[in-house]
Amino acid sequence: MQLDDLYQEVILDHYRNPRHSAELAEGEALVxxxxxxxxxxxxxxxxVADGKLTDVRIHCQGCAIxxxxxxxxxxxxxxxxxxxxxxxxxxxLALLRGExxxxxxxxxxxxxxxxxxxxxxxxxxxxxxxxxxxxALKRLxx
Amino acid sequence: MSAKPFDPRALRTDFPALGxxxxxxxxxxxxxNAATTQKPRAVLEATRRYYEExxxxxxxxxxxxxxxxxGLYEEARQKIATFIGAPSPKTVVFTHGATEGINIVAHxxxxxxxxxxxxxxxxxxxxxxxxxxxQQAAQARGAKLLLAPVLDDGTLDREAFRKLLTxxxxxxxxxxxxxxxxxxxxxxxxxxxxxxxxxxxxxxAAQSAPHLPLDVTALDVDFLVFSGxxxxxxxxxxxxxxxxxxxxxxxxxxxxxxxxSRVWDDHATWAEPPxxxxxxxxxxxxxxxxxxxxxxxxxxxxxxxxxxxxQLTDYALEKLGALPGLKIFGRAPERLGVVSFAVEGLHPxxxxxxxxxxxxxxxxxxxxAQPLLRRLGVPAVSRASFHLYNDTDDVDALAESLLGARKYxxxx
Numbered sequence: 151m152q153l154d155d156l157y158q159e160v161i162l163d164h165y166r167n168p169r170h171s172a173e174l175a176e177g178e179a180l181v182x183x184x185x186x187x188x189x190x191x192x193x194x195x196x197x198v199a200d201g202k203l204t205d206v207r208i209h210c211q212g213c214a215i216x217x218x219x220x221x222x223x224x225x226x227x228x229x230x231x232x233x234x235x236x237x238x239x240x241x242x243l244a245l246l247r248g249e250x251x252x253x254x255x256x257x258x259x260x261x262x263x264x265x266x267x268x269x270x271x272x273x274x275x276x277x278x279x280x281x282x283x284x285x286a287l288k289r290l291x292x
Numbered sequence: 293m294s295a296k297p298f299d300p301r302a303l304r305t306d307f308p309a310l311g312x313x314x315x316x317x318x319x320x321x322x323x324x325n326a327a328t329t330q331k332p333r334a335v336l337e338a339t340r341r342y343y344e345e346x347x348x349x350x351x352x353x354x355x356x357x358x359x360x361x362x363g364l365y366e367e368a369r370q371k372i373a374t375f376i377g378a379p380s381p382k383t384v385v386f387t388h389g390a391t392e393g394i395n396i397v398a399h400x401x402x403x404x405x406x407x408x409x410x411x412x413x414x415x416x417x418x419x420x421x422x423x424x425x426x427q428q429a430a431q432a433r434g435a436k437l438l439l440a441p442v443l444d445d446g447t448l449d450r451e452a453f454r455k456l457l458t459x460x461x462x463x464x465x466x467x468x469x470x471x472x473x474x475x476x477x478x479x480x481x482x483x484x485x486x487x488x489x490x491x492x493x494x495x496x497a498a499q500s501a502p503h504l505p506l507d508v509t510a511l512d513v514d515f516l517v518f519s520g521x522x523x524x525x526x527x528x529x530x531x532x533x534x535x536x537x538x539x540x541x542x543x544x545x546x547x548x549x550x551x552x553s554r555v556w557d558d559h560a561t562w563a564e565p566p567x568x569x570x571x572x573x574x575x576x577x578x579x580x581x582x583x584x585x586x587x588x589x590x591x592x593x594x595x596x597x598x599x600x601x602x603q604l605t606d607y608a609l610e611k612l613g614a615l616p617g618l619k620i621f622g623r624a625p626e627r628l629g630v631v632s633f634a635v636e637g638l639h640p641x642x643x644x645x646x647x648x649x650x651x652x653x654x655x656x657x658x659x660x661a662q663p664l665l666r667r668l669g670v671p672a673v674s675r676a677s678f679h680l681y682n683d684t685d686d687v688d689a690l691a692e693s694l695l696g697a698r699k700y701x702x703x704x
Binding site for chain 2: 153156157162165166187188189190191211212213214215216217269272275
């Protein structure tokens with residue numbers, strides 16, 4: 151397994167220029183997640199309007215995989231209907247579990263993170279933003 | 293002691309794993325010795341011989357294998373007693389590692405004797421293994437847990453330590469050397485101060501035992517723990533030393549077979565230490581392997597090992613410290629070959645992943661020392677740690693890889 155399979159160019163691009171990134175003050179974020187294994191820290195805030203997820207803002211202090219995954223996720227879910235986001239989250243987590251036949255149409259650019267499944271110790275880095283998103287959805291639309 | 297010059301390259305041939313070449317043609321550069329060490333052939337042979345020839349249980353049957361196994365196991369205990377300067381092998385308890393040793397003391401001594409209002413004093417540079425058991429014991433007994441702070445150079449704040457050492461402190465649980473900062477604490481002086489204040493001392497020697505001479509008698513330490521696998525020995529074996537009167541007073545953590553004297557329907561009495569603390573069949577092969585590891589280290593000699601590691605550490609501090617954007621945590625004058633660092637703009641996990649591409653094994657993460665890392669103001673660090681088989685080529689390889697990582701992640 152090559153390092154470039156893990157750190158694809160699109161991943162490095164999101165890492166260097168994270169989208170929907172914002173400073174979130176204490177108590178401002180909807181979800182505050184920490185990965186106890188590496189100390190990575192992610193805060194996420196969003197709202198729901200007309201059944202769609204809006205104003206997605208993320209503050210991520212993490213590795214390239216975690217930061218890029220958060221950034222790509224923010225792009226993929228912004229202004230999307232909640233049920234479509236849930237489907238996307240399920241498809242992404244299945245991809246990272248290495249389940250066969252990923253839903254490429256559903257996942258789009260997120261397929262770039264496919265290589266992470268080959269590095270078991272890094273899977274949590276990529277899934278953490280999506281777990282934070284799932285927690286956020288539970289609170290926004292129980 | 294032989295007058296041969298210390299030659300890490302020659303010693304490397306004693307360690308089969310260090311000859312490893314990966315499928316991509318890279319050779320292993322192993323710099324994660326503070327996590328675990330590679331094993332010399334002498335250790336592998338000793339454990340293999342036990343399983344191939346003498347695999348009986350200890351202290352039970354009368355047949356030949358049982359007698360051989362018991363002999364080898366107790367011989368290992370004697371070797372370790374000698375290695376740490378213990379007055380008697382009866383003060384050496386085999387555990388599964390430093391963590392279990394600390395838990396035996398936290399359960400059998402702290403939870404038994406701590407009173408509400410008492411305190412346990414630890415330092416802010418403890419590994420979680422020498423922190424959580426005291427946090428738990430203090431909570432259970434209504435006692436306080438006090439943290440002695442660390443100064444900016446990575447040394448213990450001695451002034452604050454002395455101030456915290458009030459009559460309420462019944463135990464000082466102290467790491468001999470930090471697994472993050474490399475700092476070697478002045479154990480003898482701190483133990484004297486603690487004893488003068490009426491406190492017992494547990495010394496966590498998990499990091500120091502593989503590199504420094506230990507003498508529990510000269511230190512007058514009450515409890516001392518370490519793990520075998522960081523000391524060129526097998527995993528799953530470790531040692532708890534305690535003064536005889538403390539072992540007598542303590543309750544066992546595990547109960548069951550092998551640790552009893554007599555058993556009635558409604559009560560039981562315990563065997564004498566150390567058996568009292570070794571319920572069930574112990575890790576016999578592990579103990580024998582640890583005995584072989586101790587012999588191997590004795591053959592190297594502590595003075596030669598220390599000199600080599602100090603030279604290598606000085607070299608690493610200079611070489612790595614000169615890299616752009618690299619910050620080293622801990623500049624204690626007395627230190628082990630443990631170098632934790634951050635590289636500006638690079639996450640430790642990305643650094644470690646990149647180094648792994650080059651066959652270089654370093655550690656990244658919070659190093660099981662979150663209270664310390666919080667004080668350092670970082671969620672995670674990268675760490676290179678040395679043992680006798682490392683040399684300046686290994687440090688050079690790491691430095692080159694770190695430069696490569698910067699380019700890789702921040703190329704525009």
